[in-house]
Amino acid sequence: MDGIIPLYKQKGMTSNDCVRRCRGILSMKRVGHSGTLDPNVDGVLLLCVGRATKVVNYLMDSGKIYTGEITLGLATTTEDLDGEVIETKRLVRPFTSVEISEKMQLLTGEQIQIPPLYSAVKVNGRRLYAYARAHQPVERPKRKINVAYFRQTGATTFDSATGQQKCYFEISCGKGTYVRTLATDLGRLLGVPAVMSQLTRQQSGSFKISDTVSLSQLEKLTKLDRVQEIIADLDTALQKFEHYQLDLTEWQKVRNGGFLKLQYISEKLVLTYNGKSRCIYHWHSKYLCYVPEQMIDLTEGNQT
Incomplete structure (x- = not known):
């Protein structure tokens, strides 16, 4: 069996959890994924099986689209809601849609990004999160990223009791982009702490979330010997x-x-x-x- 399975990764699972489950369901060892999703992020996770594992790197180079939510007025150690709160600031007034959009525009195009300390990026053979958990200093590598667009998808909401504002966005970006870091960068440009409070990967390459199957659906199709119905040809990763x-x-x-x-x-x-x-x-x-x-x-x- 060779090809690409567009999996829906639910929140609470790591990308490697999904790979392990898929190996068990398909009774195959040659399974890999084409781009890590954090445990608190759901959406499209492309799994390569059999010979398709040889095109994983080409899939990783394909663009991705995310939708999500940013909370202004709050910052955490991990740049998402999984971390400890390290800063809060009540907003005197909510930012206007124009003010937010102007700052989002500044975060598009080619740019240099420093990945979050709590991330899987390796430095000297160790993941950055291992340094963070051990409270050991480490110099994080600078990486070139490309953001095609970063825009709002609806009206913001403002909580006068907490002084926090939530904005909703869609972003199209290339390989290696940390969206939660862009969320904190948006807050920095607006002059307030910020955190990514929700994220969904809507598309990876040509695969949309509507194309995906859940692990339970994959298991059912396997038992019915109908897995081939949802496996895309590995050449899908090479169309460009x-x-x-x-x-x-x-x-x-x-x-x-x-x-x-x-x-x-x-x-x-x-x-x-x-x-x-x-x-x-x-x-x-x-x-x-x-x-x-x-x-x-x-x-x-x-x-x-």
């Missing part, structure tokens, strides 16, 4: 790349990891044979040919 159909001679060369002498077509090529994506090659500017980057499926070598 040019595809090239190999002839038999070229296929035999590629199966042995040989270079491919072609005119330049694009930086990366998905090489197909007998209707299947077999591998990914990239252009080598020195050798002026295509060289192997990722082998996917080298079976069926004798078919024509």
Whole structure:
């Protein structure tokens, strides 16, 4: 079994919990996910099974869309509601929609982001959250991110009793973006503490939340031997790349990891044979040919 399962991850589970459950349901070891979702975040989690685990990195590079809620006037250690409150500030008045939108716009495009201390980013082989829990100082790496848009999705709400304001948003962003950090950045630009109080991943690559199945649904389909109905072809992760159909001679060369002498077509090529994506090659500017980057499926070598 090879392909991509668009799973709905419920709140309270880690992404690795979902992988372990899926391995048990499918009785397969080769299962991986294409982008961590924090336990308190729900939504689309793409699981790659079988040979599709070889395209996980390409799925991770695909854009993602989230919707959520930001609370202004409150900050925590983790930048979401799971952490300890470290700062509060009563808002004298609620911010206008225009004021919030102007600051959101400043957080779009290419930018440098420092990931939260309570995150799974590794430094010297250890997760940042391990340093945080041990109260050990660590320099967090700066990472380039890209935010296509960051906008409000409805009217804000203001609680005069607590002096806190909630705003509701949608964001489209690239690989490695921490939305909870953008929530705190929004508060910083507005001059108040802020926290991400709710988040849902609505889309990952071409997969929308309406395409997903729950773990219980996956289990039922497996028992009915109908899992193939919800598994997408692994080539779904490779649609943004040019595809090239190999002839038999070229296929035999590629199966042995040989270079491919072609005119330049694009930086990366998905090489197909007998209707299947077999591998990914990239252009080598020195050798002026295509060289192997990722082998996917080298079976069926004798078919024509």
